[in-house]
Amino acid sequence: xxxxxxxxxxxxxxxxxxxxxxxxxxxxxxxxxxxxxxxxxxxxxxxxxxxxxxxxxxxxxxxxxxxxxxxxxxxxxxxxxxxxxxxxxxxxxxxxxxxxxxxxxxxxxxxxxxxxxxxxxxxxxxxxxxxxxxxxxxxxxxxxxxxxxxxxxxxxxxxxxxxxxxxxxxxxxxxxxxxxxxxxxxxxxxxxxxxxxxxxxxxxxxxxxxxxxxxxxxxxxxxxxxxxxxxxxxxxxxxxxxxxxxxxxxxxxxxxxxxxxxxxxxxxxxxxxxxxxxxxxxxxxxxxxxxxxxxxxxxxxxxxxxxxxxxxxxxxxxxxxxxxxxxxxxxxxxxxxxxxxxxxxxxxxxxxxxxxxxxxxxxxxxxxxxxxxxxxxxxxxxxxxxxxxxxxxxxxxxxxxxxxxxxxxxxxxxxxxxxxxxxxxxxxxxxxxxxxxxxxxxxxxx
Amino acid sequence: xxxxxxxxxxxxxxxxxxxxxxxxxxxxxxxxxxxxxxxxxxxxxxxxxxxxxxxxxxxxxxxxxxxxxxxxxxxxxxxxxxxxxxxxxxxxxxxxxxxxxxxxxxxxxxxxxxxxxxxxxxxxxxxxxxxxxxxxxxxxxxxxxxxxxxxxxxxxxxxxxxxxxxxxxxxxxxxxxxxxxxxxx
Numbered sequence: 001x002x003x004x005x006x007x008x009x010x011x012x013x014x015x016x017x018x019x020x021x022x023x024x025x026x027x028x029x030x031x032x033x034x035x036x037x038x039x040x041x042x043x044x045x046x047x048x049x050x051x052x053x054x055x056x057x058x059x060x061x062x063x064x065x066x067x068x069x070x071x072x073x074x075x076x077x078x079x080x081x082x083x084x085x086x087x088x089x090x091x092x093x094x095x096x097x098x099x100x101x102x103x104x105x106x107x108x109x110x111x112x113x114x115x116x117x118x119x120x121x122x123x124x125x126x127x128x129x130x131x132x133x134x135x136x137x138x139x140x141x142x143x144x145x146x147x148x149x150x151x152x153x154x155x156x157x158x159x160x161x162x163x164x165x166x167x168x169x170x171x172x173x174x175x176x177x178x179x180x181x182x183x184x185x186x187x188x189x190x191x192x193x194x195x196x197x198x199x200x201x202x203x204x205x206x207x208x209x210x211x212x213x214x215x216x217x218x219x220x221x222x223x224x225x226x227x228x229x230x231x232x233x234x235x236x237x238x239x240x241x242x243x244x245x246x247x248x249x250x251x252x253x254x255x256x257x258x259x260x261x262x263x264x265x266x267x268x269x270x271x272x273x274x275x276x277x278x279x280x281x282x283x284x285x286x287x288x289x290x291x292x293x294x295x296x297x298x299x300x301x302x303x304x305x306x307x308x309x310x311x312x313x314x315x316x317x318x319x320x321x322x323x324x325x326x327x328x329x330x331x332x333x334x335x336x337x338x339x340x341x342x343x344x345x346x347x348x349x350x351x352x353x354x355x356x357x358x359x360x361x362x363x364x365x366x367x368x369x370x371x372x373x374x375x376x377x378x379x380x381x382x383x384x385x386x387x388x389x390x391x392x393x394x395x396x397x398x399x400x401x402x403x404x405x406x407x408x409x410x411x412x413x414x415x416x417x418x419x420x421x422x423x424x425x426x427x428x429x430x431x432x433x434x435x436x437x438x439x440x441x442x443x444x445x446x
Numbered sequence: 447x448x449x450x451x452x453x454x455x456x457x458x459x460x461x462x463x464x465x466x467x468x469x470x471x472x473x474x475x476x477x478x479x480x481x482x483x484x485x486x487x488x489x490x491x492x493x494x495x496x497x498x499x500x501x502x503x504x505x506x507x508x509x510x511x512x513x514x515x516x517x518x519x520x521x522x523x524x525x526x527x528x529x530x531x532x533x534x535x536x537x538x539x540x541x542x543x544x545x546x547x548x549x550x551x552x553x554x555x556x557x558x559x560x561x562x563x564x565x566x567x568x569x570x571x572x573x574x575x576x577x578x579x580x581x582x583x584x585x586x587x588x589x590x591x592x593x594x595x596x597x598x599x600x601x602x603x604x605x606x607x608x609x610x611x612x613x614x615x616x617x618x619x620x621x622x623x624x625x626x627x628x629x630x631x
Contacts, residue, residue, distance in 0.1 A: 189550055203550045222551070258551050272553060295536040297556040313556035315527070315537040337569070338528055340558040356558065358505060358529055382539075383530025386507040386520055389491035397491045397500040399603065399621070400507050401530065414549065428555075434545030436555075 001091065005143040008084040015143065017085040019136040021092020026128035026135075029097045030115045034124025037116040049117030052110050053169060059106035060166035063159055066106050073101055096132055104158060107165045108134075134165075181377055181425075181441040189426035189438025190259065190300065191417035192224040197243070198417075198424070199223040199230065200440050207232050211243065218246070226303060227264035229280060233257050240267060240280060252283035263303035266325055270310070275301050277308050277325050289323050300415050302345040309333065309344045309351065320344045320353055322368065333368060347418040354413040354425065356382065359402035361413045363425050363443060376423050377443045380407035414438065421445055494583030494590045495622060499611070500603045502567045502595050502621035505530040509623040511593070515562040515577060523626065527558040528566070563623055564595035573597035575620065579612030584631035591625040 001018070008014035037045065059066070074094050078087040095101060098108060111131055115124045184191075185200060188208070192199045197211040200223070207223030209216055209230060220232030220239060230243040238254045240262065241247055256271035268277045268289070275298055278286025289308055292298055299311035309322045318341045320334040333351055334341050340356035346368070355362045359381050366373030384406060388398030414426040423443045428436035490496065492508060501509040505528055508520035517526050524532045531539045537557035539547045547555045561569075568575025580593045596613035597620050608618035 187550075201550065258553070295538055295554070295557050297553070299556070311556075313558070315557045315560045317559050318556070337559050337561065337566075340529065340556065342556065356529055381529065383506065383526065383532075385530065388501070388507040390493055390508065390520075393491050393493070395491060397495070397498055397604070397622075398507070399501040399503055399509070401503065401505055412555070428549065430541055430547060434541055434547045436547060436549060438550050 001088075001095075001139050002142045004079050004084065004088060004091070005139060008088070010085075011143060014085050014088050015136075015140045018088040018092040018139065019132065021089040021094075022096040022132035022136050023092075023129060025093040025096020026098070026132040027096070027125060030112070030124040030128035030131065033112055033115040034118060037118060037124075046117045049110075049113040052113040056106040056110035057166045057170045060162040060169070063162060064106070066103060068109075069102055092132075092136070095135055096128075098131070105162050105165045107162075107169045110169060181443050184424070184440040184442050186439040187437050188440040189428070190222060190415045191424040191426065191440055192226070192261070193417040193419040193422070193424060194225045194227070194243075195419065197225055199225045201438075203438065209243075222259050224260040224262045226262040229262045231260045231262045231267060233260060233269075238269065250281065250283050254285065259300040261301045261303045261308070263305070265306070266303055266308070268301040268303055268308045270298055270301055273298065275308065275310055277301075277323075287325075289325075290321070299343045302417075304346040307346065309346060311342050311344060311353070313340060313342070318342070320351070333370065342413070343415040345416045345418045347420060350418065352376075352416045352418040352423050354416060356413065358383075359404075359406055361409075363413060363416065363423060365418070365423065365445070376445065377413075377425065377441075379411060379413065379427075380409040382409070382412060384408040412436070418445070492624065493585035494581075494592045494624065497609075497611070498604065499594075499609070499619050499622050502563050502603070502623050503570065504563055504623075509563060509621070511563050511623045511625050513625060515564055515593075515623070516560060517563050525560075527560040529558045531558065533557070533560070564593075564621075567595055567603075567621055568597050571599070571603070571620065573599045573620070576617070578614045578617060581612060585626070587630055589627045589629040589631050591627060593623045593625060594619040595621045595623060 005011055005014050005018060074091045078090060098112065111127055115127050118124065188200045188202050190201045199207060199209045201207050201221060207218040207221055209218050209223060218232050220234045223230060223232045225243055228243050229240055231238065231240045236253045236255045236257060238252055238257055239248050240250045242249060254269060257269045258272065259270045261268040262280060265280055266277055267280045268275060273294065274291045275289045276286040277289050278284060290298060292312060296312060296314040301308050301310045306325050307322045308325055309320060312319045312321060317335060317337045319332055320341050322331045322333050334353065342354040342356065344351050344353040349368055350365055351368050352365045355364050361379050361381060362375055363377040364373045365376055385401050388400045389395050410430050412428045414428045417424040423445050425441050425443065426438045427441055428438055431437050491501065505517050505526050506519050510518045510520040512518050518524065519526050519532065527533050527537060534540050534546060537560055538554045541547055549555055564575040564577055575595050575597050577593055578596045580591050583590050583592060594612045596617040598616065599608055599618055599620050602608040602619060603621040608620060611619035613619055
């Protein structure tokens with residue numbers, strides 16, 4: 001390939017055609033993998049991708065022979081039968097797919113697996129461009145500096161490249177694992193987000209608002225932000241204020257108010273057993289959206305354009321429900337008789353919610369209408385399992401709830417907030433006397 | 447113990463077991479008898495279970511239930527929800543000391559679904575699960591009620607053919623559960 005580029009009458013044009021073909025070929029394959037991953041993403045896919053990545057890191061770091069290899073070569077006659085630039089573009093297209101010719105590093109095999117696991121088209125495009133650059137640069141550099149002979153006579157260069165590739169891949173894997181959830185504040189919980197601005201509650205202290213890079217305490221509790229507003233409450237006194245100046249717009253008394261949501265047009269609040277909605281500029285109790293009897297519970301309300309969503313949990317099942325505030329029409333977004341569905345939030349037609357299942361706790365995101373929810377973050381379940389059989393008895397006939405030994409945690413995923421780039425979730429850690437301590441985490445939205 | 451002896455003697459397989467032991471005693475002597483006794487204790491996955499049908503799916507593993515068929519944690523008999531969490535009488539999750547877990551706003555954490563083990567099994571495997579009959583054994587010093595989860599199904603949870611067991615009206619045993627009574631034996 002280096003020789004073909006060097007032999008072209010205009011090597012730069014030929015090199016650009018080769019790079020463009022590589023980018024296009026890689027883009028098609030990796031974007032397709034990302035789209036498939038979005039449909040099938042799950043715990044198993046991520047584990048497989050991590051395993052493949054780990055093998056690739058070890059293989060490249062130790063300089064093991066790259067396996068598997070593809071023997072299929074690009075068609076040699078093309079460079080004689082058509083203009084060189086067109087031939088190079090087509091060569092790039094084939095090489096970009098990753099389905100032809102020798103690969104010099106095992107990391108090349110980790111990239112499709114990672115793309116599948118990420119399940120994100122934008123990230124897949126980034127992977128494709130990285131892959132294309134990795135294949136194009138050696139060819140272009142060697143074409144400019146003296147051909148393959150340079151590399152063939154200095155095998156240490158390739159060895160060094162493989163070590164660098166292994167290090168890059170390892171860093172990417174570690175970063176992906178660590179960045180899975182970053183702590184925003186602790187103790188802190190019940191996030192509310194509008195663009196890049198974030199509000200939360202610090203238990204026993206009050207509400208905080210972070211906007212334009214500055215964090216300030218608010219004169220109240222359980223703050224919520226939306227459009228240009230911020231709302232908080234002091235006991236029953238509920239205040240809606242301008243977010244920039246914190247100048248109160250409305251102040252009234254709402255007995256029992258615990259949590260609030262605010263949008264451009266509406267304000268929703270929850271008491272221990274009810275959720276109410278009213279126009280944001282008005283005062284008074286507003287319209288009762290839903291009412292339950294203890295021990296059934298309602299979650300924190302979240303607002304869309306004209307929608308209020310919330311969870312309802314009982315000993316029979318749990319629901320995430322959306323109510324059209326203008327028409328009163330109800331829509332059951334999610335329902336489970338097995339798991340606990342909690343604390344939804346909305347952004348751009350997507351719903352983020354917590355699913356406490358028997359074998360894991362998950363932060364999930366999906367379309368309002370349902371179907372194809374993605375896993376954003378996952379921790380272990382809240383309870384372990386026994387042996388499945390009694391002591392001094394065989395395991396024949398036992399039936400364990402989880403297919404793998406669960407990594408039990410006392411931490412519980414709780415309230416959520418969703419921005420165009422980030423998902424926020426409160427994690428509750430049990431303390432003394434049944435009390436829980438919240439920690440606010442941010443998870444990159446895929 | 448007397449009750450255990452009575453239970454063992456009156457079981458449907460008691461005669462065969464006694465006959466088998468007698469033949470083995472004649473043929474192989476004490477060594478084989480000892481092996482047989484050991485097998486009696488360890489052959490099935492929980493005490494009192496005398497056949498190979500598997501456990502019903504249960505939040506914590508061993509299929510211990512209360513008198514109404516709701517799941518209990520086998521190790522201590524504490525009520526658990528479908529997530530396996532210990533709960534109070536209202537279904538609210540509690541910590542290891544029995545305190546109701548409360549969120550930062552001071553509200554109890556929400557209850558999770560809690561289902562009758564047999565009915566949930568039926569729902570999961572596509573039949574109507576119900577309890578027809580049961581049998582009793584002495585286990586750990588208390589009378590244990592062993593319960594068949596029945597349904598109109600040809601296969602059992604193991605994947606092979608289901609048997610009639612203590613099911614009636616054409617229903618078959620899909621899986622088994624147990625309820626530990628407080629009656630000593």
